Amino acid sequence: MSRARGPSMAGDALAQVGACGLFLLQILAALPASLRHVRETVRQVWFAGAMSLVIIMTCGLFVGMVLGLQLYYVLSIFGGTAALGTVVSLSLYRELGPVVTALLFAGRAGTSMTAEIGLMRATDQIEAMEMMAVDPLAYVVAPRFLAGVIAMPLLACIFNALGIFGAHLVGVAWLGLDNGTFWSNMTSSVDVWKDVVNGVWKSLAFGAVVSLIAVFQGYTTAPTSEGVAYATTRTVVASSIVVLALDFVMTAFLM
Amino acid sequence: MTQRRSYQVGTGLFILLGFAALAYLATQTTSVANFSQGPSYALKARFDNIGQLKLRAPVKLAGVRIGSVESIALDPSSLEAQVTVAIDDRYRDIPDDSSASIFTSGLLGDQYVGIKPGGSPDMFKDGDEFVLTQSSMQLEDLIGKFLVNGSPEKSGAAAGPADAAPSTSPDPH
Amino acid sequence: MPSGRRGGASAKVAALRAAPSGRNGTQRVAQAPPSIPAVPSGNLVEVRGLATVLGGKTIFDGLDLDIARGKVTAIMGPSGCGKTTLLRHITGQRLPDAGSIRIDGADVPRLPRQALFELREKIGFLFQNSALLTDFTVFENVAFPLRQHLDLPEELVRNIVLTKLQAVGLRGAAGLTPAELSGGMARRVALARAIVRDPMLILYDEPFVGLDPIALNQIVKLIRTLNDTLGVTSILVAHEFSAVTRVADQVFLLAGGKVAAAGTPAELARGDSPWTRQFFGGEADGPVPFQYPAGDYAADLGFPAAGRA
Ligand SMILES: Nc1ncnc2c1ncn2[C@@H]1O[C@H](COP(=O)(O)OP(=O)(O)OP(=O)(O)O)[C@@H](O)[C@H]1O
Numbered sequence: 001m002s003r004a005r006g007p008s009m010a011g012d013a014l015a016q017v018g019a020c021g022l023f024l025l026q027i028l029a030a031l032p033a034s035l036r037h038v039r040e041t042v043r044q045v046w047f048a049g050a051m052s053l054v055i056i057m058t059c060g061l062f063v064g065m066v067l068g069l070q071l072y073y074v075l076s077i078f079g080g081t082a083a084l085g086t087v088v089s090l091s092l093y094r095e096l097g098p099v100v101t102a103l104l105f106a107g108r109a110g111t112s113m114t115a116e117i118g119l120m121r122a123t124d125q126i127e128a129m130e131m132m133a134v135d136p137l138a139y140v141v142a143p144r145f146l147a148g149v150i151a152m153p154l155l156a157c158i159f160n161a162l163g164i165f166g167a168h169l170v171g172v173a174w175l176g177l178d179n180g181t182f183w184s185n186m187t188s189s190v191d192v193w194k195d196v197v198n199g200v201w202k203s204l205a206f207g208a209v210v211s212l213i214a215v216f217q218g219y220t221t222a223p224t225s226e227g228v229a230y231a232t233t234r235t236v237v238a239s240s241i242v243v244l245a246l247d248f249v250m251t252a253f254l255m
Numbered sequence: 256m257t258q259r260r261s262y263q264v265g266t267g268l269f270i271l272l273g274f275a276a277l278a279y280l281a282t283q284t285t286s287v288a289n290f291s292q293g294p295s296y297a298l299k300a301r302f303d304n305i306g307q308l309k310l311r312a313p314v315k316l317a318g319v320r321i322g323s324v325e326s327i328a329l330d331p332s333s334l335e336a337q338v339t340v341a342i343d344d345r346y347r348d349i350p351d352d353s354s355a356s357i358f359t360s361g362l363l364g365d366q367y368v369g370i371k372p373g374g375s376p377d378m379f380k381d382g383d384e385f386v387l388t389q390s391s392m393q394l395e396d397l398i399g400k401f402l403v404n405g406s407p408e409k410s411g412a413a414a415g416p417a418d419a420a421p422s423t424s425p426d427p428h
Numbered sequence: 429m430p431s432g433r434r435g436g437a438s439a440k441v442a443a444l445r446a447a448p449s450g451r452n453g454t455q456r457v458a459q460a461p462p463s464i465p466a467v468p469s470g471n472l473v474e475v476r477g478l479a480t481v482l483g484g485k486t487i488f489d490g491l492d493l494d495i496a497r498g499k500v501t502a503i504m505g506p507s508g509c510g511k512t513t514l515l516r517h518i519t520g521q522r523l524p525d526a527g528s529i530r531i532d533g534a535d536v537p538r539l540p541r542q543a544l545f546e547l548r549e550k551i552g553f554l555f556q557n558s559a560l561l562t563d564f565t566v567f568e569n570v571a572f573p574l575r576q577h578l579d580l581p582e583e584l585v586r587n588i589v590l591t592k593l594q595a596v597g598l599r600g601a602a603g604l605t606p607a608e609l610s611g612g613m614a615r616r617v618a619l620a621r622a623i624v625r626d627p628m629l630i631l632y633d634e635p636f637v638g639l640d641p642i643a644l645n646q647i648v649k650l651i652r653t654l655n656d657t658l659g660v661t662s663i664l665v666a667h668e669f670s671a672v673t674r675v676a677d678q679v680f681l682l683a684g685g686k687v688a689a690a691g692t693p694a695e696l697a698r699g700d701s702p703w704t705r706q707f708f709g710g711e712a713d714g715p716v717p718f719q720y721p722a723g724d725y726a727a728d729l730g731f732p733a734a735g736r737a
């Protein structure tokens with residue numbers, strides 16, 4: 001059974017990737033038309049971005065605090081605790097900020113995009129729009145895609161800022177590192193373009209990928225309750241895999 | 256309508272917050288933060304070896320940051336490194352017999368210029384040069400010295416310089 | 429891709445069109461002569477040789493149908509015979525396997541997406557399940573087509589929307605969300621949305637379902653009024669023959685993938701053919717099977733002996 005399924009599953013996955021790519025082209029083609037629906041895009045930035053703030057900020061704070069504790073311990077082995085700020089900020093900007101934000105975003109905003117579009121399809125709302133001569137790609141899909149692309153880098157920046165704050169809290173206020181050392185080490189080793197901006201590129205790419213997967217799964221879901229549930233799960237699974245794989249590729253080429 | 260407006264305002268706030276975070280990260284936590292700290296004056300120092308000292312590395316006195324490295328050049332005649340540092344105008348009263356050394360913050364941290372104040376009644380003026388300088392302590396040299404002087408067969412050699420490091424490159428605090 | 433609209437079956441079209449399809453057993457009384465696609469003909473919609481197979485089941489098998497301009501045409505037929513499918517073909521939501529559908533001379537299945545959308549702007553469609561946008565209030569649902577296509581001042585939008593809501597008796601419900609509506613109310617909101625842009629053609633998929641007699645009366649009057657005053661062409665799918673009698677000029681009875689009977693309501697009510705007799709008499713036995721095609725009942729229930737008997 002499993003032997004028979006192997007190739008077909010690989011084929012299915014390949015077909016999905018291909019369909020997803022074609023869907024991206026369709027979205028891009030619908031982007032000019034979606035400019036008419038700026039309001040809808042704004043609304044989606046609100047749902048995807050602003051509504052994710054709580055989870056992003058909380059997680060950013062805790063990730064920063066954990067990083068502060070762990071790296072302080074590791075660095076103290078080498079007597080290098082002065083570098084705590086540097087190490088924390090570099091790992092946040094280059095890796096953890098974009099990646100963790102993307103994974104959280106997939107769980108928080110990606111799933112709701114998928115479920116929402118899937119239910120709109122299941123209840124004929126998508127078809128109703130087509131009947132009212134409104135292109136659902138331009139009205140429903142493209143604004144959500146755009147919102148993901150816009151919101152992700154901003155969320156990642158907020159995540160990073162909270163992470164730095166958390167690490168500072170642990171390192172300086174709790175473990176007694178010198179405040180000046182913490183910051184001056186960081187400022188002398190972190191580069192705007194190589195570290196901060198490259199991280200922003202990463203999270204832009206992750207935003208595009210996660211929201212593409214989310215809208216694709218929602219748009220092509222089977223119009224049933226089970227279909228929507230399935231599609232939502234697939235959004236999380238596929239986004240996580242693709243984000244981590246893409247992260248490796250981008251790290252290899254960007255950094 | 257009002258509901259729609261509140262979305263727009265909220266979204267605007269969110270985008271502002273995001274860009275504020277980006278601006279904060281870019282300007283306050285990176286080397287950009289070391290640019291132009293207001294009016295400053297320049298001092299020169301010559302070193303045999305500056306190690307990994309970089310542009311905009313901090314200049315510290317008693318552990319407090321008072322300026323940054325502005326330029327690094329090789330003096331073609333003496334074959335020494337000529338380092339120009341910009342000192343914040345607030346710190347005008349630095350005795351002119353103070354010494355400049357290149358230190359490493361921690362074992363793995365970045366290098367910076369540390370100034371040890373002297374006792375002269377005269378103060379540095381713009382463009383003056385440090386008379387007393389001490390070059391960067393090279394980890395390789397230290398290990399080499401240790402291997403020559405100490406027990407060569409022990410693997411404890413690796414721990415040796417790590418213990419020695421704080422005393423040879425005292426981080427002033 | 430679910431939004432699949434591509435040029436599709438075209439080879440069989442000519443052949444099917446040439447064939448004198450499906451006239452036997454039908455009564456064509458008040459029928460306009462089949463005309464070359466001249467725009468000012470008496471027909472707004474012309475369906476020729478429509479053939480559709482869905483999930484292995486033949487839904488249409490060479491269907492020919494003319495919808496007269498400015499008239500109310502009712503489409504009736506047993507459940508599952510393809511009435512909704514026919515409406516979807518007419519609006520280009522679903523492509524037929526063969527055949528042509530012309531609206532005002534435009535060949536719908538072969539229209540490019542842009543042209544199709546332009547055509548749809550002149551068509552109102554009432555979905556069988558209402559299909560209201562659940563994110564919006566009743567008001568915004570009805571205003572949606574206006575806001576999407578016209579840049580009207582808010583005041584005017586408000587006036588138009590409230591007028592249409594008043595016509596379906598739901599002006600007071602403007603602030604509710606679709607989740608707060610009953611089924612019949614949702615139907616009426618969907619109806620208001622379908623007519624909000626004063627289209628030239630309105631397709632109603634079962635507008636009377638779930639309406640109480642008072643609302644039903646009002647909706648019948650509304651459909652008739654739209655027709656009489658604005659000259660709108662209406663296509664109506666309905667099962668309530670009494671309501672159809674009052675509102676429709678022309679009735680098509682679909683069965684077996686073809687038009688089984690056509691005529692004015694009065695003519696059909698006389699029941700001259702076995703189709704009409706069974707359908708309007710409500711008899712279980714006749715040319716229209718009550719059962720969805722299935723295997724032997726007894727065998728299904730596990731009585732092999734009874735199956736043989
Ligand atoms: N997507 C589909 N895939 C397969 N078969 C379908 C599909 N949609 C509809 N059908 C079949 O097509 C037939 C006609 O469906 P349709 O919805 O047009 O019926 P209808 O005449 O509108 O019935 P009702 O009066 O109950 O609304 C049904 O037998 C249905 O099983």
Ligand SMILES: [Mg+2]
Binds near residue numbers: 511512513556633
């Ligand atoms: Mg139907």
